[in-house]
Amino acid sequence: MKDNQVLRVVAKIMIPVILLFAFYVQFHGDYGPGGGFQAGVIFAAGPILYGLIFGVERLQSVFTIVSLKILIAAGLLLFAGVGFATVFLGGDYLDYDQLNRDPILGQHLGILLVELGVGITVAAVMITIFIAFAGRQNHR
Amino acid sequence: MIDSQLLLLQVTLPLIAAPICLLIKSGRACWAIAFIVTISSFSLAAIVFSYVLTYGVLEYNFGGWVAPWGISYRVDIVNGLIALLVSAITTIVLVFARTSVSNEIKNKNQSIFYTAWLLCLAGLLGITVTGDAFNLFVFLEISSLASYVLIAFGQDRRALTASYQYLVMGTIGATFILIGVGLLYAMTGTLNMVDIAARLPQGVTNRTAQTALAFLVVGVGLKLALFPLHLWLPNAYTFAPSAVGAFLAATATKVAIYVLLRFLFTVFGFNFSFEEMPLDLIFVTLGIVAVISASAVAIFQDNVKRMFAYSSVAQIGYMIIGLGLSSKAGLTASILHLFNHAWIKGGIFLALGCVAYKLGSVRLGALAGAGYRMPWTMAAFLLAGLSLIGVPLTAGFISKWYLFEAAIEKDWWLMLIVIVMGSLLSLIYVWRVIEMAYLRRPDHEEEKSEAPLSLLLPTWVLVFASFYFGLDTRLSVGVAHKAAETLIGYSP
Amino acid sequence: MSALGLYNYWIVIFLMMTGFYVVISSGNLVKKIIGLSLFQASVFILYISLGKISNGGPPILREGVELYSNPLPHVLILTAIVVGVSTTALGLSLVVRIKESYGAVEEEEIHRQDESL
Numbered sequence: 114m115k116d117n118q119v120l121r122v123v124a125k126i127m128i129p130v131i132l133l134f135a136f137y138v139q140f141h142g143d144y145g146p147g148g149g150f151q152a153g154v155i156f157a158a159g160p161i162l163y164g165l166i167f168g169v170e171r172l173q174s175v176f177t178i179v180s181l182k183i184l185i186a187a188g189l190l191l192f193a194g195v196g197f198a199t200v201f202l203g204g205d206y207l208d209y210d211q212l213n214r215d216p217i218l219g220q221h222l223g224i225l226l227v228e229l230g231v232g233i234t235v236a237a238v239m240i241t242i243f244i245a246f247a248g249r250q251n252h253r
Numbered sequence: 254m255i256d257s258q259l260l261l262l263q264v265t266l267p268l269i270a271a272p273i274c275l276l277i278k279s280g281r282a283c284w285a286i287a288f289i290v291t292i293s294s295f296s297l298a299a300i301v302f303s304y305v306l307t308y309g310v311l312e313y314n315f316g317g318w319v320a321p322w323g324i325s326y327r328v329d330i331v332n333g334l335i336a337l338l339v340s341a342i343t344t345i346v347l348v349f350a351r352t353s354v355s356n357e358i359k360n361k362n363q364s365i366f367y368t369a370w371l372l373c374l375a376g377l378l379g380i381t382v383t384g385d386a387f388n389l390f391v392f393l394e395i396s397s398l399a400s401y402v403l404i405a406f407g408q409d410r411r412a413l414t415a416s417y418q419y420l421v422m423g424t425i426g427a428t429f430i431l432i433g434v435g436l437l438y439a440m441t442g443t444l445n446m447v448d449i450a451a452r453l454p455q456g457v458t459n460r461t462a463q464t465a466l467a468f469l470v471v472g473v474g475l476k477l478a479l480f481p482l483h484l485w486l487p488n489a490y491t492f493a494p495s496a497v498g499a500f501l502a503a504t505a506t507k508v509a510i511y512v513l514l515r516f517l518f519t520v521f522g523f524n525f526s527f528e529e530m531p532l533d534l535i536f537v538t539l540g541i542v543a544v545i546s547a548s549a550v551a552i553f554q555d556n557v558k559r560m561f562a563y564s565s566v567a568q569i570g571y572m573i574i575g576l577g578l579s580s581k582a583g584l585t586a587s588i589l590h591l592f593n594h595a596w597i598k599g600g601i602f603l604a605l606g607c608v609a610y611k612l613g614s615v616r617l618g619a620l621a622g623a624g625y626r627m628p629w630t631m632a633a634f635l636l637a638g639l640s641l642i643g644v645p646l647t648a649g650f651i652s653k654w655y656l657f658e659a660a661i662e663k664d665w666w667l668m669l670i671v672i673v674m675g676s677l678l679s680l681i682y683v684w685r686v687i688e689m690a691y692l693r694r695p696d697h698e699e700e701k702s703e704a705p706l707s708l709l710l711p712t713w714v715l716v717f718a719s720f721y722f723g724l725d726t727r728l729s730v731g732v733a734h735k736a737a738e739t740l741i742g743y744s745p
Numbered sequence: 746m747s748a749l750g751l752y753n754y755w756i757v758i759f760l761m762m763t764g765f766y767v768v769i770s771s772g773n774l775v776k777k778i779i780g781l782s783l784f785q786a787s788v789f790i791l792y793i794s795l796g797k798i799s800n801g802g803p804p805i806l807r808e809g810v811e812l813y814s815n816p817l818p819h820v821l822i823l824t825a826i827v828v829g830v831s832t833t834a835l836g837l838s839l840v841v842r843i844k845e846s847y848g849a850v851e852e853e854e855i856h857r858q859d860e861s862l
Contacts, residue, residue, distance in 0.1 A: 145805060150823055186272035193269045206261050208317035235827075242834045249841060387821050394828045401835055410846040414855060417839045421768060424781055424832050431788050431825060438818070439795050 117166075124166045131159040139232050143221060149228035153235025161243045169248045172240075181241045188234030195226045257313040260326050260382060263297040263336065266290050267375035271368045280363025284351050287367045291347050294378060295340040298333075305333040306732075312384070320384070321448040327384030331588075331736040335511045336381045338592060342503045342599050342715070343374050349603050349711040350496035356610055357494045358406055366406055370500075373399035377508050386434045386520070387444045389512065390427065393476070396508075397423045400501055404493040415488035422485045426475025433469035436461055437520070446520050450743065453521070458529070462521070466530055469516050477509030479573060480543035483566045490562035495606030498558060502565055503599035507591050510572055514588075517576075518740040527579040536577030541671050543570025548678035552685070557608075557615045560682055561601050564641065567675060568594050574668070575656055582659035584737040585730075590652035592729050593640075593722055597649055600637035600715035604630055607704035607712060617689055624691035627703050631690045633716045638683035640719040643676050647723040651730065753794040760787035772852040774843065778836040785829040792818040792825070 139152035164172035195207065202211035209223025210216035270290040274283045305311055305328055313326040320327075328336070350370075358366055376396025383389050401423070405416040438444055440461050441452040453462060471482070478486040486506075490498045517526040527533045544567050551563035568590070575587030607630040608623060609615050624631040640647035653672060660668035703709070722729045749755075760783060767780025796818035802810040840850055847855050 146803070150827065182275055186276050189272045190269065193265065196265070200258060200261070205313070205317050206258075206265070206315055210317060245838065246841065387824075391824055391828065394832075398828075398831055398835060401839070405839060405842070410843075411859060413839055413843045413846065414859070417774065417836065417843065420832065420836050420839065421777060421781060424836075425765075425768070425784065427828075428785050428788055432791065435788065435792050435795065435818075438821075444821075 120166050124162055128159045128163055131162070132156060135159070135236075139228065140225075142228055143224055149231025150235055152228075153232040154239055156232065156236040157239030157243070160240050164243060164247060169244060173244060173248065176240050176244065178241070178244070181237045181244070184237035185234050185241065188230045188232070188237065191230030191233070192227050195223060195230070199223070257311055259297050259301055260311060260313040260328060263294050263301065263340075264326075264375055264379045264382060266294055266297075267371040267378070271371040271375065274364055274368045274371060277364055278361070280355060280358075280360050280367070281351075283364045283367040284347075284354075287371055288344075288347055288351075290371065291340065291344045291374065294374070295337075295344045298336045298340045298378075301328055302333040302337045305330050306735075321443055321445045324383070324385045324388050325445065326382045327447070328382050330732065330739050331514065332381040332511060334588075334592070334732050334736055335508060336378055338595055339377050339381065339504045339508060340374075342595055343500060345711045345714050346496055346500045346503070346599065346603065349499070349606060349708055352705060352707045353496045353606050353610055354494060357408055362406070366403070369399045369402040372396070373403060373500075373505075377504055380508050381511060384446050385444050386437060386446055386449065389515075390430055390434055393430065393512070394427055396505065397427065397476070400497075400505060403497040403501070404489050406494050406497065407492040408494070409492045411488065412492035415485075415492045419485040419489045422475055422482070426472045426482075429468045429472030429475070431472075433465045433467075433472060433516075436465035436468065440465070446515065450520050450522060453525075455522075462525065463530060466516075466521055466526065466532075470513070470532065473509055473513045473516065477506050477513065478566055478569055480539045480547070480566065480570060483543075483547070483569075486566060487559050487562040490565065490602075491556055491559040495602070495609050498562075499599050499602035499606060502562070502602050503595045506565065506569060507595050510569070510587075510591055513576070514584075514740060519743045522743065523579075523741055533577045533579040536573045537668075538577075540570045540572075540574035540577055541668075543567060543573065544671060544675040545678070548675055548682070552678065552682045554682075555617050557617055557620065557686055558602070558605055560686070561598070561605070564679060564682065565598060567679070568598065568641075571653070571656060571672070571675070574671075575659065578659050578663055578665070580659060580662060581737050581741055582655070582662050584740060585733045586652060586655035586659045588736050589655050589729055589733040592733065593648035593652045593719065596715050596719040596722065597637055597640045600712060600719055601634065601641065603708075603712040603715060604634035604637060607633075607708045610708060611702050611704050617685065620686065620689045621693040622690070624687075625694075626701055628701075629709050630704050630712070633709070633712045634690075635687060637716045637719055638687065640716075640723065642679050642683055646720070648719045648721075648729070649723070651723055651726055655730070655733075753790070757787050757791045757794070760784075760790065774840045774850045774852065775837070778833055778840065781836065782829060782833050785825070785832070789822045789825060789829070792822045
């Protein structure tokens with residue numbers, strides 16, 4: 114599809130907007146609708162659109178399978194790590210109050226980190242699924 | 254007093270080890286991580302179980318939210334026992350997996366295999382310890398999705414279609430459970446299982462509750478391969494890698510039965526499930542049909558793994574009959590059979606795994622003379638087979654004996670015929686294998702080729718357990734009694 | 746009134762039965778997975794419509810909004826959607842591998858190949 118000029122131009126304009134919107138949903142999720150799941154999927158839409166138009170190989174030069182695997186694991190471990198941090202600080206699992214002397218600040222920090230972990234994992238998983246399906250022919 | 258954080262670690266350890274395994278290339282290293290995690294899960298389960306035996310209930314609240322509002326883990330003697338059983342058998346099968354998996358699965362795929370294995374274990378343990386109905390659904394799907402992946406690792410390409418079939422039927426089951434939980438939530442406004450039970454309207458006919466129960470029973474029935482919903486099971490266990498077949502046969506269906514017990518007794522209560530709804534009749538009928546028909550089908554199988562997969566459906570039938578007797582004795586027999594059958598079937602599938610490892614096939618014809626070529630393996634198989642039939646002094650005999658007693662208590666003499674007939678049918682199919690292994694000579698004499706010790710040892714541990722629990726019944730029968738009392742005690 | 750007043754449940758039942766019918770009747774493995782997602786999606790709608798309160802606003806602390814819809818079913822269903830996506834992805838990837846080893850995605854063709862072994 115990369116021969117189609119309209120698609121190429123539109124994609125180049127849209128992808129930064131999509132990524133920016135993903136960050137908005139991610140970090141505004143503390144105060145309004147949003148959060149890691151939604152933001153992760155929106156973020157993944159950017160690279161997936163890029164891959165659809167410019168080809169999976171070029172997408173893979175940024176998102177290699179190894180780096181995606183690391184991202185998937187890192188997001189999950191961030192989530193679990195926050196949980197264990199609260200346990201070590203003397204609370205229950207994911208009891209964000211422990212993260213700061215001020216419980217409200219602790220709640221903010223906790224939900225931010227946890228949602229970030231969720232967002233990273235979801236985005237990486239969605240891109241991995243896309244590459245796994247679309248890159249299958251090249252694979253063989 | 255022990256720290257309730259132990260309860261948390263039991264589930265989160267495998268959950269955290271899974272992504273770490275994903276990052277490691279070496280299959281051996283992944284196995285080592287998986288083994289350390291499983292054995293620590295097992296020891297934690299043992300500590301929690303011994304605590305629960307003396308003190309009754311252990312609870313853990315997530316994120317500092319107290320029980321009805323937040324998600325909480327809640328362990329009583331019933332799920333303490335199941336968690337102990339699942340983690341113990343997983344540990345033993347994992348020892349077997351090291352050699353068996355490196356034989357069956359390419360090295361570069363092994364890290365994904367162990368990742369899926371750990372996720373499956375985390376899911377199964379999560380189901381057993383959680384006290385939250387929706388959380389239970391999530392863990393159920395974690396373990397199911399992981400087990401679809403594990404089955405698809407089978408060498409035969411039919412493993413793919415088996416996994417696909419399981420995926421379709423399992424997802425329908427999970428969605429039914431989701432509907433059931435949703436209806437319960439709509440009615441009570443809570444997801445905590447104990448809280449739901451307290452808020453369910455008692456004494457009046459409530460159609461939403463009846464619908465929720467129906468959806469949950471069918472949904473869980475699909476997961477536990479209750480008789481007419483068992484179509485996914487034979488292929489899935491046959492074509493999965495040997496270690497996976499043993500793992501799932503010994504744990505996954507047992508956990509599904511626990512889910513059924515939990516919903517029927519803790520959430521809905523004995524009176525609602527068995528007196529207002531005709532579940533006793535349904536369970537007894539389905540159980541009888543399962544025992545007779547699945548055992549009969551097993552006789553005609555050529556693939557030995559498939560034969561014992563059908564036998565699993567029949568054994569689930571016994572557990573369901575015990576439930577359907579709707580008495581404390583019946584429930585005790587059910588839990589006891591669940592416990593004993595896990596060891597027996599695990600042992601049988603591991604012995605078959607040894608056969609597959611050495612002979613490369615588990616077709617009946619390939620086993621000719623196997624009793625001479627692999628004496629230790631086939632001896633283990635023979636002993637586990639005896640236990641499956643229910644010969645006295647074995648674990649299988651104990652649980653069938655209790656089922657007998659429970660049936661006599663109800664004056665259901667017909668049931669005795671069914672139980673004896675089921676045993677006779679299982680005698681026939683076990684005999685088919687034994688006859689092939691010991692009485693036929695292979696076409697050309699071959700040398701002894703015994704499976705390596707790393708495979709034999711876990712097999713014999715399970716076989717030994719299936720005899721030990723036939724001789725020393727203090728643990729199994731005592732706990733099953735208490736568990737049945739606890740479950741019945743939830744009903745008002 | 747009451748039969749039509751609960752139109753959301755009619756939509757749920759219609760979607761559910763459509764999805765279920767596709768799973769049962771279609772011999773094409775890809776179509777089965779799509780039917781399965783439809784089946785799951787109907788339950789998502791069931792949950793979300795449970796949380797709706799007539800005239801209730803979005804559950805965000807704000808001045809002037811007194812009545813909120815229940816946010817919990819939304820959170821639950823977010824999790825269920827994730828499960829649904831994973832199931833669909835796993836199902837389709839199984840179909841890809843079935844296609845690679847059998848060269849077919851029709852159930853009958855696969856059965857025929859298995860039986861001729």
